[in-house]
Amino acid sequence: MKKWIVLTLALALALSLFAGCGKGADADETDYASMSIEELKPLLKTVTDGKLTVATSPDFAPYEFYSIDENENPTLVGFDIALAQYIADYLGLELEIIPMDFDGTLSELSAKKVDLVLSGYSPDPTREDKMDFSDIYYVGGQSFVTVQDKADSFSTLADANKAEYQIGAQLGSIQADLAKENTPDADIVELSKVTDIIAELLSGKLDGAFIETVVAEAYAKNYPELCVKFDVPYEQEGSVVGVSKGNGALLAAVNLAIAAAKEDGSMDEFVAEANTLAEGNTYEGLLDNQG
Template identity: 55%
Template sequence: MKKFFALALSLTMALSLASCGSSGSASSGAASGGSASASGSAAATVETVSSGKLTVATSPDFAPYEFYAIGEDGKPQLAGFDMALAQYIADYMGLELEVVPMDFDGVIMEVGMKNVDLGMAGLSPDPSRANAMDFSDLYYEGGQALVTVKGNADKFASFEAVNDPSVSVGAQTGSIQADLAQENSPNASIIQLAKVTDIIAELLSGKLDAAYIETDVAKSYQKNYPDLEIVLDVPYDVAGSAIGVVKDNAPLMEAVNAAIAAAKADGSLEKFIAAANEQASGEKYEGLLDENGNVQADAAAASASASASQAG
């Protein structure tokens, strides 16, 4: 446990919210009116893994949910509407926010091991994850998509076309998209990769023929890589995102759901989503930082390579 928290990235998130232009609505909304009384009682009654803190695991390779926005000084800053909502929830509860970035499958594992309080990574409340975590109310409704490049858009415009052993189909490890790939393309060569950024790079370089990606995430990547094409909406029974809450902590669940309702009611969530989409269209980095808090050199090189490939 001590080793785990030594690796945690503590964030005030105020700078992320300020860059989103919504700091006032989140902070002041959580510190006054109905939210103020709620936060006072929540901080006193909710047990968290670290006293006085709300510890959130995330996978920052999933814009506009969570990613690193690159500032004018060239430094990466954690951003995205999941992260803005995480700060809102912490403020609502009167707790300090601590965010722990990791690979997506690690988010599910750490919540399941009760090393963190919440998992916020565009999580779908799939029943297969019920043993690892409880789920909050839905805070965002999205969709699922099959993505390829423009040159292959006609060729891979149906599930039948990609359901072939000669076709390579990508999906993120441990994700709902991996399940959808197995469900809709069982005969394809399914390649699971840890990061969505890796999937995009493989698509653009031609190493993958198609990929299953969350719709708004795919649209975010399209803004940077216009060669990407969404060819199909993928049917999925659970269309939406929820917060993974550590199991058997009813007071925490109640406080999280109350904060989600408050963020919807006061318009903060809508602002978070709009701001994150705008930020995601600018310079960003998706993936884990190195031990010094910088963009990893090999990841930056891969991104540059993908851009060059797309431009060519």
């Protein structure tokens, strides 16, 4: 009888230990999503106290780019930049934006060197191990782009899927995945900046490219030689803020800020203003030391 009791207790202990596996001693099960912004603010943890550090790749108008004024002075603008400022203000934090190449934004966030990335990110499931996704703040689409002189060659994606064509996409982007998925037989060229893709299209070195629709349309307004040929199917349409992995309080606060920006009409204003600025004198890419 005693032996049976001992075995029972041992089994119960083993089961309790097994049930605890995977949760970790410091697992955070706090329901941040149910909290108000006033409740969340004291819980916010950022890379630098009192600051919201945001990485972005400024070659993606109208999301993020430089607007050049009459004195040739560049200002970082775009609806991602405006949203970043709105989020920082909503959270009661000072905004610090760090421009970098697109593929660097993901690595910096994954290494927890920045709090957020705002760079036209889509909620691609392959990125879930490196970032947490906010709610969608903007719904766009994907397009296949070429130049007017080659437009008749591409009626469908199948037309672009030939070894004779060079098809461009931004390095590390959703568009690069779409290129590999839809035109695997083509020579896929991944470049670090969208501006480089546009330049290669205009020079004839690329035959076509995968670019987000609103971005492609912004470029087409400035370069009439470009042709936004047709939509590219993509299930994960929409843009999200990438949040440092495991930072539940910050994720919940960002979602509240996004909801507020959409509800009070600010998001629509950000998009409209960014589209207007994108039609003016712009620069897309990283600035040198002289600006």
